[in-house]
Amino acid sequence: MTEVTADRQTTSLTLPPRGAGRLQPATGHLPPAPPPGVDITYYGTPSLKASPWKWHVGAYLFVAGVSGAAQVLSLVAGMVRGRKARSVVRNGRYMGLAGSLIGAPLLIADLHTPDRWYNMLRIFRSTSPMSIGSYLLTAFGAFSGVSALGQFVSDMGWRKRAARRVAWAAHVPAAAAGAGMSVYTASLLSATSSPLWAAATRLLAIRFGSSAIASGAAALSLAERARGDRDGNARRLDAVAFLATISSLVATMAANRRYRAYGVDSPLRDEPAIAAKNKLGASAVGQALPLACYGAAAVSKRDRPDLSAVASLAVIAGSYFLRSGIIHAGMASSERPADALRFARRPSVARGNGSARIEHWIARHD
Amino acid sequence: MNVHSRALEETRSIFDRALRDESELTAGATIAPGRQYGFFTDTTLCIGCKACEVACKEWNLLPSESAGLTGMSYDNTRDLSAYTWRHVEFIEKIADGNGRATDMAPFQSNWLMMSDVCKHCGNAPCLEACPTGSIFRTEFDTVVVQQDICNGCGYCVPACPFAVIDVDPYDGKAHKCTLCYDRLKGGLEPACSKACPTDSIQFGEYSDLVERARQRVADLHDRGVETAYLYGAPGTAGATGDLDRLNAFFLLIDRPEVYNLPEAPDRPSNRVRPSLVSGLATVSSLAFAAALIFARR
Numbered sequence: 219m220t221e222v223t224a225d226r227q228t229t230s231l232t233l234p235p236r237g238a239g240r241l242q243p244a245t246g247h248l249p250p251a252p253p254p255g256v257d258i259t260y261y262g263t264p265s266l267k268a269s270p271w272k273w274h275v276g277a278y279l280f281v282a283g284v285s286g287a288a289q290v291l292s293l294v295a296g297m298v299r300g301r302k303a304r305s306v307v308r309n310g311r312y313m314g315l316a317g318s319l320i321g322a323p324l325l326i327a328d329l330h331t332p333d334r335w336y337n338m339l340r341i342f343r344s345t346s347p348m349s350i351g352s353y354l355l356t357a358f359g360a361f362s363g364v365s366a367l368g369q370f371v372s373d374m375g376w377r378k379r380a381a382r383r384v385a386w387a388a389h390v391p392a393a394a395a396g397a398g399m400s401v402y403t404a405s406l407l408s409a410t411s412s413p414l415w416a417a418a419t420r421l422l423a424i425r426f427g428s429s430a431i432a433s434g435a436a437a438l439s440l441a442e443r444a445r446g447d448r449d450g451n452a453r454r455l456d457a458v459a460f461l462a463t464i465s466s467l468v469a470t471m472a473a474n475r476r477y478r479a480y481g482v483d484s485p486l487r488d489e490p491a492i493a494a495k496n497k498l499g500a501s502a503v504g505q506a507l508p509l510a511c512y513g514a515a516a517v518s519k520r521d522r523p524d525l526s527a528v529a530s531l532a533v534i535a536g537s538y539f540l541r542s543g544i545i546h547a548g549m550a551s552s553e554r555p556a557d558a559l560r561f562a563r564r565p566s567v568a569r570g571n572g573s574a575r576i577e578h579w580i581a582r583h584d
Numbered sequence: 585m586n587v588h589s590r591a592l593e594e595t596r597s598i599f600d601r602a603l604r605d606e607s608e609l610t611a612g613a614t615i616a617p618g619r620q621y622g623f624f625t626d627t628t629l630c631i632g633c634k635a636c637e638v639a640c641k642e643w644n645l646l647p648s649e650s651a652g653l654t655g656m657s658y659d660n661t662r663d664l665s666a667y668t669w670r671h672v673e674f675i676e677k678i679a680d681g682n683g684r685a686t687d688m689a690p691f692q693s694n695w696l697m698m699s700d701v702c703k704h705c706g707n708a709p710c711l712e713a714c715p716t717g718s719i720f721r722t723e724f725d726t727v728v729v730q731q732d733i734c735n736g737c738g739y740c741v742p743a744c745p746f747a748v749i750d751v752d753p754y755d756g757k758a759h760k761c762t763l764c765y766d767r768l769k770g771g772l773e774p775a776c777s778k779a780c781p782t783d784s785i786q787f788g789e790y791s792d793l794v795e796r797a798r799q800r801v802a803d804l805h806d807r808g809v810e811t812a813y814l815y816g817a818p819g820t821a822g823a824t825g826d827l828d829r830l831n832a833f834f835l836l837i838d839r840p841e842v843y844n845l846p847e848a849p850d851r852p853s854n855r856v857r858p859s860l861v862s863g864l865a866t867v868s869s870l871a872f873a874a875a876l877i878f879a880r881r
Contacts, residue, residue, distance in 0.1 A: 244798040246805070246813025248821045248847070249839050260673060260844035261656040263663055269742040270751045287867070294871050298878040330736025330756030334716075337735045341717035345853035348739040349715035350860075397871070401863025408855045410742035411709065419855045420862040427866030435874070458874045465870065552742060555844065562745070562846030 251563060257556035265558045266411050268549035274328035276542035278321050279403040280433075282355070283426065283537055285317020286399030287434025289362060291458065293393040295438075295451065296386075302449045309441040311369045311385065313434075314362030314392055317399075322355060347406040354398040361392035400430035403541070407548055413482040413561040414551035415544070421473040425540065428466035429504065433537035435459035436508075436530035443523050443530075456526050459533055460512040466540075467505045480564070482557050485550035492550060495543030504536010587618040587723045607773040613788040615768050617723035620790040622704060622831030623763070623777060624797050627843070628804065628812065629784035630697040632658060636670040637699075639779035643764065644669065664700060666752035669761035670776050671700045675842055698834065698843050699785055701776070702727070702748045702761035703816060706828030710760075712853040713743035718758070725790070725831060726763040734758050745827075745849035763832070790831060794818070797835055804835075811837045815845060825850025 292310020368385025
């Protein structure tokens with residue numbers, strides 16, 4: 219405030235009677251926003267608190283994406299290709315089980331009071347992706363377990379037909395839960411007050427979904443290659459991974475534009491570890507390298523297991539770096555009061571909830 | 585407000601030798617389940633004595649934190665945390681430009697002080713994020729963490745738009761202001777507002793507080809403090825983006841950012857649906873594309 223002032227002092231001596239001739243609404247006016255480029259903070263102390271998560275959450279988000287998508291793709295492959303995709307179906311079921319067996323302990327280890335993990339299943343809350351995810355993981359684990367057990371029993375040759383039926387019956391709900399597993403983690407991040415997590419809600423979900431499908435396809439493809447790809451499944455899985463990586467690349471580019479427009483991209487630029495994870499890990503290793511490999515393999519006109527394996531490993535690594543990189547960028551973003559307070563001046567509709575209206579709003583305000 | 589019948593079972597004071605309805609004497613408000621209560625923090629009355637911080641720590645048995653100096657004026661508390669549920673901010677405002685103290689309006693010497701606290705939001709993001717039901721809305725319309733249920737997942741921490749709630753690394757649970765839930769149960773007003781010597785912090789029924797705050801704004805406008813406005817009362821800055829209202833609201837005389845408050849906080853749970861829809865649409869279209877690819881010879 220406050221231009222002050224002899225004037226003011228004079229007027230205050232000749233006050234009108236209280237309440238007379240008021241122009242202000244009873245709740246007062248918010249003072250005008252500072253001009254662009256001027257950031258007000260309280261001694262630079264954060265205006266938001268970063269999530270207290272440890273490394274386990276990044277690892278879990280990755281595992282949930284790979285195993286959830288593998289379960290979805292193996293169901294699709296099995297339904298479309300039948301017996302030719304037997305090994306894909308088997309691997310998908312085992313990956314689903316493995317993902318649940320690794321993912322659940324990771325989440326429990328991240329709790330600050332792990333021996334109360336079961337309180338996650340005490341209520342259901344549709345406004346909380348953490349709650350939605352707890353039930354998705356429970357369902358995914360249970361159905362993947364039954365499906366994998368059925369697979370194992372039938373592979374052993376005991377009561378073959380019944381076991382196969384059970385495995386298929388459980389595979390369908392496991393894949394449905396797997397689809398949820400591979401994307402709810404984006405809403406887990408977006409449904410917070412962290413500016414970078416909130417700024418591109420839909421795009422983050424598209425990135426997580428695409429990279430999950432890419433990494434699931436890559437993991438299944440690696441498993442096929444290990445057996446020599448006799449049924450031509452790996453080739454097809456590589457095509458799926460290629461398509462999903464393109465989708466992930468486009469969404470990533472759009473999201474980065476949005477972060478810049480909203481002024482929340484600073485952690486991606488000036489924190490070396492975060493920039494490395496996002497640019498080097500998620501984009502160069504996770505997108506550019508596999509696209510180049512898939513492209514080269516397509517050009518070379520014969521089957522290239524070597525390129526396929528490199529691309530698959532890169533896609534899987536990139537999927538981890540994407541999630542870990544976004545988690546850390548969002549945590550850093552929360553602790554930057556200038557960014558967070560500037561972001562919090564935007565109307566809620568312009569925070570990743572809308573689409574065309576957002577661009578309109580930016581055009582008017584930036 | 586709907587009150588669960590079990591909340592009405594215990595309405596007698598749980599404190600030995602406490603006056604019945606003491607808050608009627610100290611805050612002019614009787615406390616009964618089913619009504620809405622909150623804080624009105626009038627920052628123009630705050631003198632920065634930190635009695636609220638001390639009273640809060642004393643009553644709630646909260647340990648002290650770092651005893652170091654921050655260099656942030658007289659604010660050595662720094663922020664709200666798992667152990668600190670009231671935080672007095674000090675902003676040493678010098679007149680715009682390089683004005684000297686003698687040039688400034690005869691009001692508060694231009695120092696701003698504000699006692700920050702949990703806002704007990706109408707649609708509380710921490711509560712909506714809590715997967716265990718540990719965070720709940722009480723019969724007084726306040727938001728409280730049940731320590732015997734919290735498993736320390738920490739999801740409430742990034743959900744809060746005001747940097748209030750935090751997980752204590754030592755006991756592994758989330759903590760924040762309870763608006764002295766135990767005192768309300770016993771007919772006592774919260775410790776901080778009772779201790780406040782200037783009535784900068786006022787406790788009462790929400791509708792009464794809003795009415796009182798509007799009158800105070802009008803009064804300040806008449807006295808020449810034209811920048812006075814409410815933050816967090818229904819329909820004002822702070823009560824934006826579907827948060828509906830902040831049960832602990834403020835009278836401010838400068839930009840919200842000056843007090844480390846967001847101008848237009850929003851309700852994070854509004855992003856759950858767009859996110860899930862976009863994500864599932866992505867996965868299903870890619871799965872459909874995969875089906876086409878698998879079907880090729």
